[in-house]
Structure formats: structure tokens, C-alpha cells
Amino acid sequence: MITKIPIGGAAEQLVAFVGTYLKPLVITFIWITLSLNGAFFWLFQSLPAPAWIIGVAIVAWRFAGPGIAIFGLLGLGLLWNQGLWGATAQTLSLVLTGTLMSLVVAIPLGIAMAESRVVNSVMAPILDFLQTMPRFVYLIPAVAILGLDVAPAVFATMTLAVPPPTRLTAVGIGQVDPRMVEAAEAFGSTRWQILAKIKLPLAFSAIMLGVNQCLMMSLSMVIIASLIGAGGLGAEILKAISEVKAGRGLVAGIGVVVLAILIDRITKGAAARLTRRWGRDTVMQQA
Amino acid sequence: MEFPPIPLESWIDAAIAWLVVRGGPIFDVIGKTLSTLELLLRDALRGLPPYVMIPLLVAFPLFKRRFRTAALLLAALLLIWNLELWREAMQTVSLVLIAAGLSLGIAVPLGILAAESRLARSIIEPVLDYMQTTPAFVYLIPAVLFFGVGTVPGILATMAFALPPPIRATSLGIAEVDPQIVEAAVAFGSSRRQLLLKIKLPLALPYIWVGVNQCIMMSLSMVVIASLIGATGLGTRVVEGLSQFDIGKGVEAGVAVVAVAIALDRLFAAGGGKDGSKPAM
Numbered sequence: 001m002i003t004k005i006p007i008g009g010a011a012e013q014l015v016a017f018v019g020t021y022l023k024p025l026v027i028t029f030i031w032i033t034l035s036l037n038g039a040f041f042w043l044f045q046s047l048p049a050p051a052w053i054i055g056v057a058i059v060a061w062r063f064a065g066p067g068i069a070i071f072g073l074l075g076l077g078l079l080w081n082q083g084l085w086g087a088t089a090q091t092l093s094l095v096l097t098g099t100l101m102s103l104v105v106a107i108p109l110g111i112a113m114a115e116s117r118v119v120n121s122v123m124a125p126i127l128d129f130l131q132t133m134p135r136f137v138y139l140i141p142a143v144a145i146l147g148l149d150v151a152p153a154v155f156a157t158m159t160l161a162v163p164p165p166t167r168l169t170a171v172g173i174g175q176v177d178p179r180m181v182e183a184a185e186a187f188g189s190t191r192w193q194i195l196a197k198i199k200l201p202l203a204f205s206a207i208m209l210g211v212n213q214c215l216m217m218s219l220s221m222v223i224i225a226s227l228i229g230a231g232g233l234g235a236e237i238l239k240a241i242s243e244v245k246a247g248r249g250l251v252a253g254i255g256v257v258v259l260a261i262l263i264d265r266i267t268k269g270a271a272a273r274l275t276r277r278w279g280r281d282t283v284m285q286q287a
Numbered sequence: 288m289e290f291p292p293i294p295l296e297s298w299i300d301a302a303i304a305w306l307v308v309r310g311g312p313i314f315d316v317i318g319k320t321l322s323t324l325e326l327l328l329r330d331a332l333r334g335l336p337p338y339v340m341i342p343l344l345v346a347f348p349l350f351k352r353r354f355r356t357a358a359l360l361l362a363a364l365l366l367i368w369n370l371e372l373w374r375e376a377m378q379t380v381s382l383v384l385i386a387a388g389l390s391l392g393i394a395v396p397l398g399i400l401a402a403e404s405r406l407a408r409s410i411i412e413p414v415l416d417y418m419q420t421t422p423a424f425v426y427l428i429p430a431v432l433f434f435g436v437g438t439v440p441g442i443l444a445t446m447a448f449a450l451p452p453p454i455r456a457t458s459l460g461i462a463e464v465d466p467q468i469v470e471a472a473v474a475f476g477s478s479r480r481q482l483l484l485k486i487k488l489p490l491a492l493p494y495i496w497v498g499v500n501q502c503i504m505m506s507l508s509m510v511v512i513a514s515l516i517g518a519t520g521l522g523t524r525v526v527e528g529l530s531q532f533d534i535g536k537g538v539e540a541g542v543a544v545v546a547v548a549i550a551l552d553r554l555f556a557a558g559g560g561k562d563g564s565k566p567a568m
Contacts, residue, residue, distance in 0.1 A: 004369055004370065004371060005366070005369050005370070007370065007535075007538060007539050007542055008534070008535025008536060008538055008539040009535055011534055011535055011538035011539075012534050012535045015534055078293070078295075081292050081293055082292055082293070082295060082296075083292060129545075132504075132545060132548050132549070132552075133541070133544070133545055133548075134507060134508040134511045134512075134541075134544050134545075134548070135423070135508060135512070136508075136511045136512055136522065136525055136541075136544075137511075137525060137541035137544060137545070139525075139529055140525065140528055140529060140534065140537035140538055140541055141534075141538070143529060143532070144532075144534040144537075216420065219422060220422035220423060220424070223422045223424040223425070224422075224423070224424050224512065226424075227515070227526075227529065228529065234424060237424060237425070237427075237428060240428070241427065241428065241431055241515070241516065244431070244435075245296075245300075246299060246300050246303050246431075246432045247295065247296030247297060247298070247299035247300040247303075248296055249428045249431070249432070250299050250428055250429070250432065251295055251296055251299070253425040253428045253429075256421070256422055256424070256425050257417070257420070257421050257425060260420040260421060260422060261417065261420050264420050
């Protein structure tokens with residue numbers, strides 16, 4: 001038997017390297033995530049819970065219909081009633097921070113993948129790899145580089161939440177009818193104009209689907225990230241599991257499902273409405 | 288306006304206590320059966336040493352003349368062996384196979400039902416929507432409530448988590464069968480059962496295989512998470528790596544999980560369509 005391939009040792013050295021030489025980058029990342037998360041959390045705390053719940057219900061009514069609005073009113077009301085509003089606000093702040101940072105990376109990356117063959121051939125296998133890894137595994141490098149608390153949770157979230165919107169942006173732009181691009185070129189559009197005025201509006205519905213996926217992935221990972229010290233509903237579940245408090249765990253679990261359904265339905269509805277207003281839904285045109 | 292909190296927690300606790308007392312024997316039977324099955328399969332998988340297992344597994348795609356698949360499979364298996372994680376990997380695989388097997392046993396009939404009956408579809412569709420929006424972590428809770436900590440709740444949570452894709456794939460596959468073929472069979476006097484068994488299911492098989500593959504991949508991802516509630520295997524090593532701040536240990540276990548994922552994916556792709564080709568979904 002040949003000697004063991006030193007994967008573990010290599011990983012440790014890589015982490016040590018990042019810790020020593022890329023320290024400014026790591027500190028900047030921690031600073032950005034902490035401020036963003038703090039800002040979102042402050043926002044959630046700035047108004048009393050009933051105001052937020054009614055606000056969410058109104059938004060849900062507008063974008064997803066009365067059924068989801070009532071569901072939101074009852075579901076969030078239940079969370080508030082059960083004394084889980086603080087945990088909910090923590091989870092939502094983390095989800096929003098993770099989603100925002102993922103989209104900042106994913107959408108430009110998706111555009112680059114669609115526009116450049118080289119970027120595409122480099123990124124495609126990396127995205128494949130990121131998506132086949134079981135989500136649990138992402139926690140390890142996150143903790144190793146960033147320690148515990150908010151920053152590693154957001155980092156782990158990004159590793160899971162970046163691939164879907166990147167893919168969908170690239171696919172959306174790739175599916176734009178080449179005749180449209182040709183026509184724009186014939187009228188003397190610059191490359192930038194073609195991207196901003198032709199391709200992105202036509203890819204809008206795909207990008208919005210990517211945003212929806214990104215939010216769902218963030219929520220799923222933020223809950224798991226309670227293992228590495230991210231607070232919120234996930235932490236409540238983890239505590240309940242370890243203390244074998246059935247009721248507590250199930251209530252927090254119901255809370256997570258309520259959030260998941262609300263986020264999913266509202267963003268899907270909003271995406272459809274915004275696509276009608278700003279984008280040109282290629283899928284609808286073809287149908 | 289301040290409402291007193293609804294005593295939901297104590298209601299749930301009471302309901303579960305009642306269920307556990309009343310349904311105790313049933314839970315016992317389910318638990319015993321599953322843990323026995325798991326033990327048998329684990330021992331079987333571990334019984335053969337890696338230098339026997341690896342050639343046996345690699346022979347499967349080789350036999351079908353798929354050399355690239357065989358090479359990838361060989362590399363993945365050798366990596367697991369090399370990392371000295373073979374025993375843990377086999378335990379994870381045995382959990383995955385049992386959970387995915389149970390899941391498919393439920394999912395394929397449900398998928399057929401959803402394709403054949405409008406009523407069933409209108410019930411199953413929204414349930415699947417809810418299941419797929421529920422984050423993985425939440426599946427652990429009811430499993431722990433009824434079965435405590437260990438491999439059995441791990442298997443059950445995994446089974447539930449992996450249900451939706453094969454149900455959808457099966458029902459889609461049957462729905463996509465060319466209606467002209469169905470008409471022709473009806474014209475020749477096929478009974479409904481014959482139509483299903485001899486026409487629809489064989490034609491839906493490529494889709495069902497995609498469902499099987501997805502079910503196995505989802506099971507693997509969930510089994511790793513289920514190590515939190517005592518489903519031992521590679522996931523346990525990842526959790527240990529996390530809690531002991533042992534980066535090397537955690538990363539090695541993580542890489543082994545990926546190798547298991549690749550190996551399972553390749554093995555089941557080899558069992559599926561002609562060149563691992565998948566229908567567009």
C-alpha cells in the first residue's frame with residue numbers, strides 16, 4: 001500500500017497560508033458580513049414585530065395572492081407568539097446577508113461565463129464540484145479560515161448559494177436569440193449596450209429564478225450553519241435536539257418551513273411581476 | 288395587545304408522548320427491522336476487504352465497455368481506501384442504500400399513482416412542493432422525536448428527504464409516454480394493468496433511472512447531515528473535525544464523501560441508460 005495522500009495536511013497548510021498571507025482579505029470579509037448582518041438585524045428590530053408581520057402579509061398579498069398572505073400572517077404570528085421572533089429576525093438577517101453577497105459574486109460571474117468561453121470552461125467544472133459536495137462539508141473550510149459566528153456561516157452559505165444563480169444567469173444570457181443580438185449589432189450597438197439593453201432584459205426571468213434559488217439555498221445553509229455558531233432558528237433546533245425537547249424543536253422547525261414557503265412564494269410571484277414590467281420573458285414569448 | 292403564548296410546545300410534547308406510548312410496539316418493530324437490515328448490509332459491505340471489493344465494483348462498468356466510467360470509479364474508490372476511510376465509507380453507503388431503497392419503494396408506486404389518477408396528483412403535488420421547500424435540517428426533528436438518536440432515525444429522515452425527486456421523475460416519465468402508443472395498445476385490447484406494466488413503465492424507465500440517481504445523491508447528502516443525530520459514518524468524522532477544530536480530519540472525510548458521491552453516481556449511471564444518457568427533464 002502506498003502512503004496516504006496528504007490531503008488533510010495540504011488543507012491545513014492552505015488554511016494556514018490564507019490565515020497568514022491573505023489576512024487583510026479575511027478581515028475585510030468578516031467586517032463586511034458583520035456590518036451587513038448587523039444592519040439587517042437592526043432593520044428587523046427597528047419596528048415592532050406586528051408591524052413587520054402585517055407588512056410581510058401585505059407584500060405577500062400583492063405578489064402571491066391572499067392565500068399566502070393569510071399563511072404569512074398566521075405563520076409569522078405563531079413565531080412571534082412562541083417567543084421566536086428574535087431568532088426569526090436573526091435567521092432572516094443571515095439569509096439576506098448570504099443572498100446579497102452571493103448575488104454580488106454570482107451575477108457578474110454568470111455574465112462573464114456567458115460572454116467568455118475561457119471563463120466558462122474554467123468555472124463550469126468548479127460549479128459542478130461545488131454542487132456535488134454534500135453541503136455539510138462546506139462548514140469545515142469556513143470554520144478553519146473564519147472561526148465561529150456570522151462570517152463563516154455567510155461564507156458556507158455562499159459556497160452553496162453562488163452556483164445556482166451563476167448557472168441561471170449564464171444560461172439565461174446564452175439562450176438569447178442570436179438574431180436579436182445581430183440586429184442590435186447591425187444598428188451599431190456597442191458590446192456594453194447589447195449586454196445591458198438586450199441580453200440582460202431578455203435573461204431577466206432566468207436571473208430572477210436564480211435569485212429565488214439563491215434565497216432558498218441560503219436559508220437551508222443558514223440553518224445548518226447553526227452548527228458553527230450561527231444563531232437563529234437553526235440554533236433553537238440544534239439546542240432542542242441535543243436537549244431532547246421535542247416540542248421546542250418542532251415549533252422552531254415549523255418556523256423554518258414557514259419562512260421557506262413565504263420566501264419561495266413571494267419571490268416567485270415578485271419575479272413574475274417584475275419580469276412583466278422590466279424584462280422580456282423569452283419563455284412566455286416562445287409559448 | 289399581547290397574547291399569552293399558545294402552549295404549543297407542551298401540546299406537541301403530550302401528543303408525542305401519547306403516540307410513543309400507544310404506538311410503541313409499531314415503532315419498536317420498525318426500529319428493530321431497520322437496524323437489523325442496516326447491520327446486515329454494513330457487515331456484508333465491510334466483509335470483503337477493499338482489494339476484493341474495488342475490482343468487483345470496477346468490473347461492472349468494464350463489463351459494459353465503459354472505460355472512462357470505470358477509470359473514474361477506480362480513482363474514487365482507491366482514494367477512499369488511501370484515506371483510510373474505507374470502513375466509514377461502507378457504513379455511509381449501507382445507510383444510503385437502505386434509505387434510498389425504502390424511499391424508492393414508496394416513491395415509484397406514488398409516482399405511478401400520481402400519473403394515473405388526477406385526484407392523487409392534486410394531493411401529492413402540493414405535498415411535494417412543501418417537502419422540497421423544507422430545509423434538510425428540519426427532517427431530523429420528527430425522526431429524533433419518535434426514534435431517539437441513532438442510525439434508525441437517520442435512515443428515516445433520509446428516506447423522507449429523498450422521496451420527492453423519484454416521485455416526480457416516475458410520474459413525469461409515465462405522463463411523457465407517447466399517447467399514440469397507448470392508443471395502439473388499447474386498440475389491441477390491453478387491460479389497464481398490461482398497459483401500465485408492459486407499455487408505460489418500460490417506456491418511462493429512463494426517467495425512473497434519473498429519479499433513482501437523484502434519490503441516491505440526495506440520500507448521501509442527508510446521511511452526512513444525519514450524523515448529527517447519531518447516524519455514524521463519514522459524516523461523524525466531518526462533525527468530529529468541526530468540533531475538534533481538526534481541519535485535516537474534517538477535510539479528508541469531506542473529500543471521501545465526494546468520492547463516495549462520484550462512485551455511487553458512476554455505478555448507477557452504469558446500470559442505467561446505454562451510455563449514461565439522461566432524458567432532458
